[in-house]
Amino acid sequence: MYQTWMRFFSPGPAHHRLGLVCLGVGLQHGALPTVGPRTLDHHVAVVISAGGGWYRGADGRRTTVTAPALLWLTPGVPHHYAPDPDTGWDEGFVDFAGPATETYTELGYIEPERPVVPLSDPSGPRAVVARIARAARRGNPLLEVETGAAVHELLVALRRARADLAPDGDQVLQALARDACTPMSVADHARVHGMTPTELRSAVRRAAGCSPKDYLLGIRLTRAKELLAATELPVAAVARRVGYDDPAYFSRLFTRRVGLAPVRFRAQQGRSVPGGWSDRVPDPDDPPMIHSPDSAEARPGEPIG
Incomplete structure (x- = not known):
């Protein structure tokens, strides 16, 4: 039956x-x-x-x-x-x-x-x-x-x-994400993991569907966007924070990938955040709140940005 x-x-x-x-x-x-x-x-x-x-x-x-x-x-x-x-x-x-x-x-x-x-x-x-x-x-x-x-x-x-991947994500991808903003080449990352560059490319392609270079670039640009939007760091300092010693190269790369120059992105997305910027994932049961300088009471439900 x-x-x-x-x-x-x-x-x-x-x-x-x-x-x-x-x-x-x-x-x-x-x-x-x-x-x-x-x-x-x-x-x-x-x-x-x-x-x-x-x-x-x-x-x-x-x-x-x-x-x-x-x-x-x-x-x-x-x-x-x-x-x-x-x-x-x-x-x-x-x-x-x-x-x-x-x-x-x-x-x-x-x-x-x-x-x-x-x-x-x-x-x-x-x-x-x-x-x-x-x-x-x-x-x-x-x-x-x-x-x-x-x-x-x-x-x-x-x-x-998929059973061939760790529940919280592939360990190689986690390690790459952790070290993404350090000034390391793909060959350097491969050596850290005891792999050849070819083995690393195969592992990342299988787990993320892209090359290690593209995977690292995505993480670096994401972090750069956060710094441009939430801080007043000069573009050169942002470039160094995400692993690029040459700010001109960083700006060209950012513009080509994002479609806007870093200064234009900041002009569109930059904002002053009362109380500071948080990178904590929001909890639906504990929404972000703004504390008014005129009141000790929080105003629930208002976004911080």
Whole structure:
């Protein structure tokens, strides 16, 4: 015996221009029927949270599937799969398409070459699938946009749940982020980790979908923006704080990447912050507050900036 619930959608051209559209969602469990052999023209993420079975792809090899796991079904790739007939499995699936799938594949969030991906914890992806299912109620005027936005969330949740990555992020990326603003080359970072530059590039590409240089640059520019917006440090001092001894080179790099020169960015985003700038992540249960100089009482709910 098995149980199945599913809905399918037909988003219009304008929704496709948002980048991702959800084409369908389903929740199933039990000894489900065999799927395929078949070939699709869109993507499907099948999140298996309990049970096990098998998958066979274009190469004809049969791979054992043990929950928690993800099946990536990608366009144009023949596939064939089923849960174990005795134990079945518990799955949630989302069909999706759109031009953003190419970028997500480039960044490593979608992995066509890995149709079976072990997951460390399926609860995050399953929660997103459940939200899509709730949004699929008939008569929801926000259906296409709400479910399309949730596909973006699903891809992030699946990336975070991959069993080959540490729960709090790849350790190499954490170390790179910690040392990003020191004046070190990619080769220097590789030596710190006991890796060759090629090994470091492979590790960062797999974990972050970009080169070490781009990963470090993103962190440096983010920090530079914070310093430009929240302090009155000269641009040269900001450049040194984020690892660049040559302020002219920093300014050219910032302008090329951000689209504004550092002084223009400061003119647009700079502000005086009563009580000082905080880099603490806001807590919804403890909102930032401004203390009025004329009153000892805080005024809850006012943003600090």
